[in-house]
Amino acid sequence: MSAAEPRRRGRPAGARSGDPATRERILAAARTEFSERGYDKASIRGIAKAAGVDAALVHHYFGPKDQVFEAAVELVFAPALDLPDVVARSAAGDMGERLTRFFLGIWENPVSRQPLLAVVRSAVANETAAAVFRRLVTVQLLRRVADELEGGDRELRAEMAAAQLVGVMMLRYVIRIEPIASADPEQVVAIAAPAVQRHLEPSRD
Amino acid sequence: MSAAEPRRRGRPAGARSGDPATRERILAAARTEFSERGYDKASIRGIAKAAGVDAALVHHYFGPKDQVFEAAVELVFAPALDLPDVVARSAAGDMGERLTRFFLGIWENPVSRQPLLAVVRSAVANETAAAVFRRLVTVQLLRRVADELEGGDRELRAEMAAAQLVGVMMLRYVIRIEPIASADPEQVVAIAAPAVQRHLEPSRD
Structure with missing residues (x-):
């Protein structure tokens, strides 16, 4: 049975084997635990309890806490992983607008925003979480x-270009400073997209 | 003696009276406590102990925890308060570059960077700290x-324009993603300043 396979460090967390239903239950519990408690306060024990499994099994499937976090963040990041395709499909002249719309679309949707906010909070507060976030991004x-x-x-x-969007994310969704926090998304796109576009185009000097 | 003056809510924290040396000692202790422990874990008791005064005196001078935090953040923000003057003195065409240089100057200096990082971490993690940060900014x-x-x-x-700089701050100093984390400050200015400038100029549509 694959659950007996030794865990190998360095192997992508998502690629590890094990009973798929159990893995999925553990991952969902991890995502909730990290979202609600943040990286520092989350524990393997708490994740195991919520998933109804032994803590040793969490460690066996995913490895230590930073690797469980990485697997959970990969899950949270899933909607963002279409971004490079969006960019690849864009004509050079509208890449900035497509990228800005895609980014805002993810952040305007509470279903994707809430867990992303939790990931950002963890990455700002904790160096291990920042390292995971850094590598994935x-x-x-x-x-x-x-x-x-x-x-x-x-x-x-x-x-x-990402910095322009990260700044919008920080001021609109995290710190929520007006007027950007309540601005119409179309108005945000109208001001941010040309700046993003400018960074994506080769310098015209 | 002014220490007997009742604390009035809504009055700027920095304007409250009291023995100046004691106030200053409390503020320095508050700045250290909030920097090292973050807003959530910092306590009036800890600040009082570090300043060698009674917790009631901290409360008397500055009010409840959020107002002590506000006074400490005003202290941390002091270098940034020259920014509007920098902007006012700029010709329209180089406001973006001056603003970008001023912002990077504060963040490149470890003496101003460390306490600002702590303020950003507190504002991201805690809604009360975010409200203080929001109002000051x-x-x-x-x-x-x-x-x-x-x-x-x-x-x-x-x-x-601030969002562009906040994004640079997040990626370069907080999350530290390469290549921007190690880029030469002049290269960061060369790419960020035109984007900031563009936001500051009236739309040319």
Whole structure:
């Protein structure tokens, strides 16, 4: 039975084997535990209890706490993973607007926003959670967007475009400063998208 | 003696009277306590102990925990309060660059960065701390920058310019994602300043 397979560090958490229904139950419990308590206060014991399994089984399937967190964050990030495809399908001239609309679409939807807010809070508060967040964002999003760009400094420009959207996310959804917190999403797109677009285009100097 | 003066809610925390040396000792202790423990875990008792005074005196001088936090954050924010003057002294065409340089200057300096990081962490984790942060940023920074702008949607445009810089702060100093985390500050200015400038200028539609 695959549950007896030794856990290997470095192997992607999502790829580990085990009974699929049990894995899924543990993951759902982990997502809830990390969302509600944050990385620092969440525990393997609490996740195991909520999933109705032994703590050793959580560790066996997913590894230590940071790897359980990574698997849970991958689940929360799932809606965002279409982003590189959205960018790849865009004409060069409307990449900024598509990216901005896609980003706002995820954050405007409470179902995707709530767990993402919890991930951001964990990453800001805790270095281990930040490392997981950093790796996922870099590998799954930033590098793949950078690959679609032309010209020099592609990774830095992709990140600067992301910075514009991350700032909107912080001021609109996390700290909620007016007037951006209550602005119509279309107005936010109208102001943010050209700035994002400018970063994505090669410098015209 | 002024220490007997009743505390009035709504009066700016920094304007309250009391023995100046004692006030200053309490404020320094509060700044350290909030920086090291975050808003949630910081306590009036801990601040009083570190300042060598009675907890009732902390409450008498500054009010409840959120108002002690506000006074401590005002202290941390002090370097940033020159920002509206920097903007007011700028020619319209280089406001974006001056603002970006000023912002990065504060965040590149570990002496101002460390306590600001602590304030950002508290504001992200706790709603009361977020409310204090929100009010200070709005009244002391965003509105005063918006007042210097021309054209429509001035507050929203000032906030969108701030969003670009807040995103840089998040990715470079808080989450520390490469390549922006290690990029030369001049390179960050070269890419961020034109985007900030664009938000500050009236729309050319």
